[in-house]
Amino acid sequence: MQYKKTFAMVIFLIHIIFFLSFLFLIPFKLNIFFSFEIAFFSIVLVVMTSYLSYKKMIYSQAKKYQINQNLFLFSLKKIKNLPKNIKFTIPKDDLEFSTKNKIYFFATFFNLLKIFAYVILVAGFLFLNRQGMLHIISYLCGISSLLICVFIFMIYIRYESKKNY
Template sequence: MAFFSTLLVILSSYLHYKKNILARSLKYDFKPKALFIKKNPKNSKIINFKHYNDDLVIKFKDKFKNFSLFFSLFKLLAYGILVGGFLFLQRQNLLFIAGYLSGISAFLMGIFAYMLCVKNE
């Protein structure tokens, strides 16, 4: 239960951030291919970024965009399944805290091992 609910949380975060990155990159006619491939292309474009809002005053619209970037409906549903699974197991007297935490940590350890394997290639 813990492993699959953690998988759902991380998968929802990945899909939401990927969607937002691709949507924002279309404004600038730039598709960030480097996010999805290992090697950078040889003929990559040089992008010059423009500075805006140098006084560091964040507008309400920008605050709302950042808030909605972090909290999506799918991600909140995934966290709800994580908590709901915990409560379901507790009410059925099947909850073993060490097992639940090891299910969550097993998935996270797998992610770190994968990152190390990819980094070494």
């Protein structure tokens, strides 16, 4: 990710804005604070583990295609006389997944770290509920604040990509 510092800054600013809006609208209570913070940090953990698992998958796929590309270029150098009629076929590797690829993508999506992040999200909710400290509005705002951060960051990336090209 090229803009890690920018994404961290957006997360920090939106987190502070949401929390300060709670302080101005509702008097400070410990259950509101805990609900907001547990929801926010558990959803940050879910997003970061998703990012890391997809990054790992993309790098492994890119490495696989890079090796195939080098082998293809190496085999072209050996052929000195190319035939006059060349028939190109469209490979359907990207359209139809084999069973091995389906299992690989399933394992990548449901890796242990990601499942652990979802367990923390659910365990935080259940902990707050059983302790009587769950404040639904602040819990939902904790989750939605990170979604707003991602949306703002996505707009920023689009703006930066148009500006650079």
